[in-house]
Each structure stands twice: as structure tokens, then as C-alpha cells.
Amino acid sequence: MKRGLQLALLFFGIALPALTGHAARIGDLSETNIAEQALRFFTFQDPAVRYALLGSILLGITCGLLGGFIVVRKMALVGDALSHAVLPGVALGFLWNMSKDPLAIFIGAVLAGLLGAAAVHLIKHTTRLKEDTALGLVLASFFAVGICLVTMIQRLPTGNKSGIDKFLFGQAAAIGAGDVQLMAVVTGLAVLVILLFYKEFLLTSFDAGFARAAGFPVQAIHYTLMLLLAFAIVIALQAVGVVLVSAMLITPAAAAYLLTDRMHRLLALAAIFGLFAGALGAFLSFLRPNLPTGPLMVLAATTIFVLAFLFGPRHGVLARWWRQRSSAARIQRENTLKAVYHVLEAREFKGEGVSLRELAERRRETVKDARQQAGELRRHDFASLQEDGNAIYLTPEGWQRACAIVRNHRLWELYLTNAAHIAADHVHEDAEKIEHVLGEEVVRLIEKRLNYATRDPHGRSIPGLADLRRGASPESPASGPTGYGRSA
Template structure:
């Protein structure tokens, strides 16, 4: 508890630098990463992250100092150049973008490792700590780094706000953007530059190896929670900021734990939870939805079956046994019994001594399913000219997903028909 209070009091200057720097890095990177994700260029961030290492090494070799501005300038140049090379390879050769990214990533990173090894064996005392760009060291952030982080974060956010409409159109419909006169190539270069800025600044905290996760993981997690781009950007930024704060806190409470990897682990955990539990898109919600759909389809099939039996006998007051239902439709007995009990609880069927009987509500619902089935069969035979003996299976599926609006449209399109292709009456 004392450590918690000490950390969030921000009395220690180093805690302030590390925490604020991590939050700025993670949130701004997440915003830029959303556009890369939506453009299906998620691996570009990984390529840039690995491509900045030779720039850092060359800047150190040429300057002989570890001036942060010079090192970041070198990183920016090689990072930006790597994207130019990727675009050139993709445009001028038959090599696809993912292959070009793999080539550039491995070549640039290999050159960076060679240069870094050469520097470490050069005997230059100033090279100490240069390897932090490889694995990151957020705990070593100082006031000057925080100023750089703040400037870049503001730059990224302002550019996103100012060019939001253009970047959104670039992500979702590049051809239309070009048609209405947007400078697509300039926008691509802008997004490229923003990505490089985010990577160049972030490598100080998490290193070239983990920087791609800071770009893409919050964006991927946020994508599971919304369909709207502004909300996605906000959620990604909040997730990134939280992971930065939590990573700094873990590193503070356990000094032997590095901040950068913990930031990545926390945002990865958030992403896993999002993949699993996000409403609508998450694995769990998808499984629940699938089970509900299967249950609803079984219910409707049973109601339809009971209605068809009553229709065939021209008598809806006679109860039907499970054995008779199984003879008319091949369904497992346990499934039918389970479905009937559920429908009984919902008031759609009633249990009689000699079987099961539709209630008034059940008859209405069963009649609608039969109507939808026969309407769709008629539609397929009239408009797609399919043989009447080829439409039953398709109608068995579609009948469960036709909305009331589509039902009304079908009725109008078919001129409120009385009979289906098999000359069975379409109930109204």
C-alpha cells in the first residue's frame, strides 16, 4: 500500500519522467497504429522499428556522441527510408508487400546488429548504453526525453485531428479519395512519417524488438470494441495510456522488472481479454451468440413442425407426441424434449397427457416460420428460376434470419401470394 501511495504521489522526479513518458509514448503510438491496422499494414511498424537501429548506429559513428537529437534523427532517416524501399519493391517488382516487409526488416536489422557489434568492439567509451535502443530502457528516461516525447505526442495527435477526414478516407476507400481529388500519395507519406515518428521515439522505452507491439496491439484490441473510428482511436489511446501507467508501476514496485516489456505484456493482456470478452466480436460473446442462435433455430423448427402437423391434420387442438415429431423430422429426441420444455416455459407450447400442443402464441410464431419458408421457396423459383425440388434446403436456413422488413418486402415483391411452389398454402 505504501508503494502504491508513493508511486501515485509522483514525488520522485524519475517516477514522473518514466510514467508520463510511458503514457505519452503508448497512447500516441496506439493512435497512429489504428490507421496502420485499418490499412492492413500492421507489419510496417515492425519493419520500421527494426530499420531504425542502423540509423542510430550510423548517427553515433558519424557524430561520436550519444546526443539524443542526433541519434533520433539518424533513426528517423533510416526508418523513413525503409518504408520508401518497401514501397519501391512493391511497386516496381512482382514481390508482394508482406515479402518486401520481411526483406527490409531482416536486412536493415542485420545491418544494425553488425554496426552495433562493431561499435561495442571499437573501444569508444561513449558507446555505453547504446544497446538500450535494441531492448529499450524506459527507466532511464530523463527530463529531456520527456520533452521530446511530449512534442512528438502532441505532433501526432494534432496531425491526426487536422487530417482525420483525409486519413479516414485513405484507410477505407483510397480509390474514392483519389477520385475526389485528395492527394493520396501525400497522405500516404504523411501517415508514413507519423508512423516513423512514433517508432523513433518509442524505441527508447521498449526497444526495436517490442515497438511494433506498441503500435498494433492497442489498435487491434480497440477494434474489437467498436465499429466507429473516432471511438476506436479513443479506446486505443486509453488502453495504451493505461498500459504505460501500469508498466511503470510494476517497474517501480519491482525494480528488477524492466518497464518496456511490462508495458507490452499488459497491453497484450488487455488485447487477449478484448479478443475474448468484447461484446459482439469477442470469442465468448460469439460462442454465446452462436448457442443462442442454435437454440432459437431449434425452437423455431419445433414450432414449425407442430404447426405443419396441425396444418396437415387440419386440426391444431390435437396434441402431438415426441415419437410422431421425430418421424416427421430427423431430430435427436433429447434436443426435441429440451426444446419443448424451453418453449413450454416461454408459453409457446403446453404439455398434455398424450403429447404437446401449440398455444396461441406458439401457433402465431410457428405460422410465421412456415410463411417465411414458403415465401423464400417461391422467391427462389420465380426470380432465380431454380427447380422447386432444389429450394427446400436453402429455405430451411434463410427462414430463420428473415427480418420483418424483409418479410414485408418479399410479400410485396411476390404480390402477396397464396401458394408456394409445391402448391401448399402460404399462411398469412
């Protein structure tokens, strides 16, 4: 509930200034809101420019919000199909009185969109055709009807100069006062419906089965969402164009999806990204005459997506790469520590230092590689190097880590042979991997399950807690690991 309130505040923080700012501007050209400050910054004084920018911002918000739902519902291509399907509705709305009457076009387009959604549903449920084919069919056939109508309208004497072709690729400059009014109303409505039914939308998006079992009207919620989606598409038509509206739905929301795991944050981010993409696209399209707005907005949104894709803190490619790299380095270090332990174990823990030659032989690599590994251990305070640099001594931390890894390895081998009854000569490979990821709690459980056994399937002793605590200190080197069954 509290979150809903925060959400509401956030949305109205964005939507209300836009709404009221617009209302103020109809009567007098007062210059008091943020949007106009931004405009003055770009030295836009033309009202057409203000309408265009305001319209682009409104459509960005609506598309971002609705896009958030369709992306998490895996309905991205439904958005694409719907956006193409509205074209005949736009053309018919245009024919209503042969002008760009926003309301007539809005009604025509929403009806066409819903008809398209119904057609997809029907094809899916009464034929063998799969959803993707149904979507493609509706997309293409509705669009073709629309193209026929558009070319017929353009043939008419009044048709050519009316700018119906602007609906195909979008021209933000064509947005008028009436359009902005309609867009503001629709945006307000969409935000309101989402706020009121946030819980319902959320639940049906993530767990439709549970929602149905809990008695939510899943089907009705689905169609409400489709209706809102049609609204979002229609108000974006003028600026983005039929062909690319789906990008304004998908791309900002997908970028938000890469940055957060919480739905309300995703919606807020998607709305903000949509807003930026819209404003930037509108701005860029004014820089040169005849640049279509839609493609520029789409590229702006794509840029945001690419940034999120590369630099997202948790799911970004760079973050993943960095995580993989550092985990690979950690595994490498742990393997070196294990090798040091094995060397010490082979001479029954007599003597402290391990020469690099011994280490290299153990790991079947060159002394040079061993030297590099030793340096790596030293950097992480796991070991110190002899003055001449030819032998390493484990620090207490290094000793503990080495014991822990060997313990993980041998415990896991024992667990696989005892509990899963896997042959003893088949368990090593698996243990090589799991030793780096076993957490302390799991280790405790396995130890308990194995009755604190001290020998692994190959007869070697499993380092115990006492060995971990003791550290490889000079006072007690030669006694060997104590293990669990014995007293420290």
C-alpha cells in the first residue's frame, strides 16, 4: 500500500506538471513550468515546438508504463502486431470528416486495435496456427487494408495535403493543441487505471495460475491491459508512426528490465526512459527539416537500452564479465592454495615453505606460471614469498583457505560415494567444481550427515575445524591435520 502511494506520488510528480502546464498554456502563454524552462534552454519559443515536446513526453510516459507490463508478460510482439493493426482505423477515422480530427482517429484506431486483438485470439483458438503466425497474419493483413485505404485517401483531391502519410513514420511537428489535450487525458487515464489495479496487473503478469485460483478475473484484466495498450499505441501514432510504435513500447521497458528486479521501479524507470527518448527524438527531429520523428525516438530509446545492456550494474554485460573474471581469478587462487596444501601433505607437513619448483611440478606447469600464481596469492595476503622469491609460505589466512578448499573437495567426494552411491573413481571431477562454491552452512550439514568422517573415499584425511583454526604457524607444523574425530 505504501509502495502504491510512493508510486502514485512519483507518477503525479511527472504527469501533473505536464497536465497543468498544458492547461495553463491554452489560455495564456505563461512561461512558468519546467518543460518551458527546458525549451527556453533549447531556445524554442514556437508553440508548435512546445506541443511537440509535450506530446512526445506524454507518449513516452504512457508507452513506457504499458511497455513494462507487456515486456514482463512476454507480449512484446503483441504490441508490434497491434501497432500495425491500428492503421485501417486511423484511415477510417481520417475519412470521418476528411481531416485530422484527433478524437475520430483515436476512436477508429482503438477499435481497429481491439478488432486485431480479437482476431489474434480467434485464430489462435479455432485453428492449428500458433500465436506467432496469428500475430503475423493480423499485423500484415490489417496493415495491408490500411495501406489500401491510405493510398485511396491520398488519391482524393483533398487527401494529399492533409498529412495522413505522417502517421506512418511520425512527425512530432504535426502534433496540435487538440492532440496534446487528448494525449494528456489518455496518459492520465492510463496512469490512474494502472494505479487502481496495480495489484491485479502485477499478479496476473507474474503468476496467472495463482491469480485465477485466487478468483481474479484474469481474462478481464488481460483485456483491460490490451485496451490500455491500444490507447498507448494510438497516442504515440502521431509522433512515432504506426511502423515503429512497438519500439517505444518494448525498448524503454526492456532497458528498465535490465536495471531492476522490482516491478514498480521497472515501471517508473520505463516511464522515465520513454520520456527521455520521446523528448530527445522530438528535439533531434527539429534540427533538420523533414527528419521523421519516430525513427529518431526509437534510436534514442535504443541508445538507452544499449547503455543499460552494457553498463547495467547487475545484469549488464560488463558487470557480468567482471563478475566472471573475478570469480575465475578466485578459483585460480583457490586451486593454487590447494596445490600448496597437496605439496605439504605429500611430505606429511614437514617444513613450512613450498618451493616454486615443487608447486610447478604439482600443478604440471612451468616455474614461471607458478611464480605468477604465487604473486597472485601474495597480493591477496594468502602467502608470503621468500627473499630470493623461490619459495612461498602460507599466511594463516592462506592456510585456512587451503584447508577449507581441500575439506570441501574431500567432503563432497565422500558425500557422493556415501549418500549418492557413486563410484569413488567418478567423484573427483564433480568435486573439482563444487569445492569453490560450497558455503559454510552446507559444509556443516554435510559434515553432520557424514557423522564427521575424517577420511575421504581415497583414504586421505579431511582437514577439520581444528586445522582451520590452527593456521600454519611455525609452532605446530609437523603434527599434521587433526581432523574431526580427534581432539585438537
